[in-house]
Amino acid sequence: MISLNKMEKKFTLKEVCKFLSGAFFVSAGINWWMFFNHIPAPFFGTTWSPEFLGIRSFIHFGLFLITFYFGFIKKLKGQILSDVHRNEAVKK
Numbered sequence: 001m002i003s004l005n006k007m008e009k010k011f012t013l014k015e016v017c018k019f020l021s022g023a024f025f026v027s028a029g030i031n032w033w034m035f036f037n038h039i040p041a042p043f044f045g046t047t048w049s050p051e052f053l054g055i056r057s058f059i060h061f062g063l064f065l066i067t068f069y070f071g072f073i074k075k076l077k078g079q080i081l082s083d084v085h086r087n088e089a090v091k092k
Contacts, residue, residue, distance in 0.1 A: 017071030024064035031057035 034040075035054035040047040048056075 017067040021064055021067040021071050024060045028057045028060035
């Protein structure tokens with residue numbers, strides 16, 4: 001029997017933002033490419049117009065910038081404090 005406690009994984013907001021930044025980057029690129037080449041996207045029996053894909057690409061690029069900032073650039077307060085304590089321990 002496998003214990004569920006060993007299988008639990010803690011996901012931090014930083015890791016989620018890293019994953020989403022990659023997903024939004026790829027989505028923005030594909031949507032922009034389809035808009036630029038005037039290719040409609042099939043979606044569950046309907047098609048999304050290239051104009052809609054162009055708008056969607058700009059929205060996803062904005063979401064990419066936001067999630068990239070929170071995932072890779074910004075340090076969380078708890079992380080800054082642990083870095084300070086780690087540096088003090090190294091100096092001693």
